[in-house]
Amino acid sequence: MSQDHLIKLACGKCKSVNYMTTRNKKSVEKKLAPNKHCSVCRKHTPHKEAKK
Numbered sequence: 420m421s422q423d424h425l426i427k428l429a430c431g432k433c434k435s436v437n438y439m440t441t442r443n444k445k446s447v448e449k450k451l452a453p454n455k456h457c458s459v460c461r462k463h464t465p466h467k468e469a470k471k
Contacts, residue, residue, distance in 0.1 A: 429469035430457040436469055 421441075428438040428451070437457055455466045 426451070427469040427471065428453070428455065428466040430460060431465040431467055433457065433459050435459045438466060442468075 424441040424443060425439055426442050427436050428440060429436045431452075435457065437459075438455055440451070442451060450468045452465050452467050454463050456462070457464050457466070
């Protein structure tokens with residue numbers, strides 16, 4: 420995986436960083452916000468892109 424395509428996904432409620440994923444920043448202009456399971460909140464919450 421290329422380092423410049425990596426992004427962090429942080430929980431929308433507790434702000435803990437739980438996931439790392441890739442995104443092509445040239446073709447996908449919107450920020451990702453998928454629903455993922457947060458181990459801290461113990462429920463499915465929207466995870467937003469976090470700064471590096």
